[in-house]
Structure formats: C-alpha cells, structure tokens
Amino acid sequence: STVQYRGSWFGSLDGVPTGGTNSGNLANIYVKWILENRILTDPTVASYNMAKNGRKRFLDDIFQEWYGTDAEFEKYKESINKVGIELGFTVKGDCGKTIEFLDVQVSLEPSGYKTRLYIKPTDAKRYLNRKSYHSKHTFRATPFSQFRRAVLISSDSVDRVDAINYMAEKFMNSGYKPHELLVAKMKALSLDRRAILNLDEIVNNV
Secondary structure, eight states: OEEEETTEEEEOOSSOOTTOTTHHHHHHHHHHHHIIIIITTSHHHHTTOOOGGGEEEETTEEEEOOOSOHHHHHHHHHHHHHHHGGGTOOOOOOOSSEEEETTEEEEEETTEEEEEEOOOTTOOOOOOOTTSSOOHHHHHHHHHHHHHHHHHHOSSHHHHHHHHHHHHHHHHHTTOOHHHHHHHHHHHHTSOHHHHHTHHHHHHHO
C-alpha cells in the first residue's frame, strides 16, 4: 500500500493494507496456519486438550468452549502467548458464562447456549440516510436485512423484538418512515428461524 504526504509518496514495507482486496484472505490463511501448525501443536498448549469442535473462528476472533477454572484459563492464554508472541499472534479475552463474539452475545444457560444480538457501545448505528439518491428497493432491503440479522442471531423471541425496536429507532433517526419500518419488522419476525439456520438437522447430528 502507498500513501502520499506533502507531495511525497511512501510505500509500506511490512504487513498488508487494512481494507485491501486480499488482506482478509491472507489474514485468514496465516491465522489458520499459525494455530494448527505452531500453537495448538505445542505440547504445553495441547496438554489442555481443547476439542476442535468446541472452537469457532472468524479471522483472528476465536470462540472457544472452556471446561476448566478461570485460573487455568489464564495459564492457557499464557501458554499460547508464549508460543505466539514471536509469530505476531497473542490472545486476549475473558472466560465467563456470558461473552461477546463478533456481533453475538453468547450466554451459557442450564438448557444450553442462549444468543442475542450484540451491539458495541461505540456503534453509532448511522444507517444509509433516507434522503440519499438510491433506488426504492434499497430502502426496503436495508432495514429488513438488519432486522433479519436480529432474528437469526437472537434465540429468544423477546430479545429479537427488543433488538429490532432498537434498530428501528436508529433507522428513524436516519429519516426512515415508521410505516416502512413496521413492514420490514413484521416480515423479519415472520421468518422461520429454525428452518433458515437448519437447527433441527444440527440438533439431530449432535
């Protein structure tokens, strides 16, 4: 990547540009290789015997089921960082019954996992302004797609409605009309969440 400053051009020597076309793919390949070939194969890290099917990853964000104590989790992180620091890979994070992973808040309940939409405190929720010159279907699709996301992420029906109502308020701040948001809301809430996520097949295969 290059940048111009006061009439001169400067090129980066290391790393990949943020937002570059291939940056995400390169990061994904690197993190996967580092995890599977250097970190998780380390004897100390491997001694914790963390099952692969309990781990999910998106680029460098990792969700991991943990069955030990909080103190053991800290030692687990230390062992990973000891191996990964020279490779530019270190782990930060918390262990608890409720955590945030990307835009999902995951809670461990007696009946299993409960999920709900997680919105970062720094998220201003500034949507495409209704006065901008886009086609009409864009203004129908944008709120519906966000409401649909709330339905798919939130396992509890009350949480779905709360998330949609919160986003609808932010959409109105961007000039959207209440009646068009209501249409999008009802359409999203009518979705068959279990069928879309294929939950019945997932449960049967566990």
